[in-house]
Amino acid sequence: MVGAANNEPRTIVVGTRQSALALTQTGQVIDELKRISEKHGFDYHFEIRKIVTKGDRILDVTLSKVGGKGLFVKEIEQALLDGEIDMAVHSMKDMPYELPEGLMNGATPKRVDPRDCLIMKEGTSLDDLREGARVGTSSLRRSSQLKNMRPDLQLDSIRGNIDSRIRKLETEGFDAVVLAAAGLTRMGWQDRISAFIPVDLSIPAVGQGALGIECRREDAGVRELLDLFNDTETSLAVRAERSFLGALNGGCQIPIGAFAVVQKKAEDSFDDAELELTGMVGSPDGEVMLKEIRKGTDPEQLGRDVAAALVARGADRILAEIGDNV
Template identity: 70%
Template structure:
């Protein structure tokens, strides 16, 4: 029997996600005759060590995956379960995304002490978020809100709602679902108001490209629809060369192509992409349909670049 060593961050959410994936893979292994056992190896990443600074100031994407990828390349671990939104759009040579399991709700949500939607928050309410993407879109929607950074794991952010005078905090709904804490969600932010992060709600199972045996098992775990929509979003991000430090959002779904479309009546990918200025004064959005996720991601990014997205992103990076 081969023991698959799974690298994981030490946060409660990371360990919970990893545990859920291992349970699924154990079941698949038994059903399909793989002789695998699994064990978890905890790894501390740079993103876990630096908690007093917003992500955008310490290097953005990759903060939560670099050390884990290094351990994989060094043969210390065989695979890792990542939140897809933490994964850079280009993986190191020799590593691949072996599977994207079925995605859960990609929306952002609002958590308040006294049940209110984003529209019901009082004028000038103090709202916590460490995400430039969320704050850019919220400033455009509710310029009166006082948006302040809040870092840490889900648990510590929820505590800060009570201890630091926030009237609301914004989180990805998916993390709360995976922790079994969906009852804490006060309201969801519609994607029309706040486009999610690229890959939000999806997991990426990363492994070595040459691990043929493990790749066969992961192929059985891959959810085709989730993989397609996430691929479109990730290509969009890759073209714009975006990380945590830039306000970029994207949301792809499968829809039936309308009459008059070259694939009318068939399922196609609908991708909406967004680039915004940090102050929320400019929000550029574009929605296109397509069948090839890579091409679609490039096209939506191209449309936004034509409309000035690159200039906004350059200013943010400076």
């Protein structure tokens, strides 16, 4: 399993969570890796290993109260470190900024729709929600921004996979649930979306819509394969967003959002491409909403600059207060 040369047969074991979405996106990744392997003459075969994470086991508590970072990746990363799997497919928004020693993000494939969206009983826009409507979300980031836009809404925690959250519209009396458009897109369920929320109104989670393919640094064969799978534009954008996250020492369970757009200066190259990064930190009640937009060519420095600008406006105090209350 480990250490085969590129021209020798090798079975690559791919770790993933066991939800329908995780298995679907892992299958899509494997299909593309098979295509790349055949094109470049790698004799690689792939098998899936399902792994249950802490975030999957605890479904009756909001994510912000479960605590810690890496709720959906730690067990998978341990399997990587132990050599039980050779790569792991993660939703990038689940990945902490700091990865364990010996592991790395080997590829960031092309991003799909980064927006949040609404699945509604009635209506086709946020404005169509009745006053006092009950909206389900597991994300402090989403609830903070929704409360800022619509203080009248009743935001309640909702956990589980995509399908079970949608079913709760009927079974638990919600008027709408908020989900990532990317998950519905990968499942082929775009027709279930009632309304998209523009990124300038609901700043996405860091890396939302992107995948991270994690591997061992020492595994040259897997690294070479994943390098061919990497999408430069998505990688640049996500690097800026994750640098912002790291500078604020944040995780996916607190009201932090970031979204970067990449603009090429040359048609056939991303050399010296300019990035525009929007960063957000909000209070859980939505009353304070801090946003900064900066441009730059160094994604890591840009992330740090946007974080510093928000800290200067009090973002660190908001995050410290949240940390004390969870």
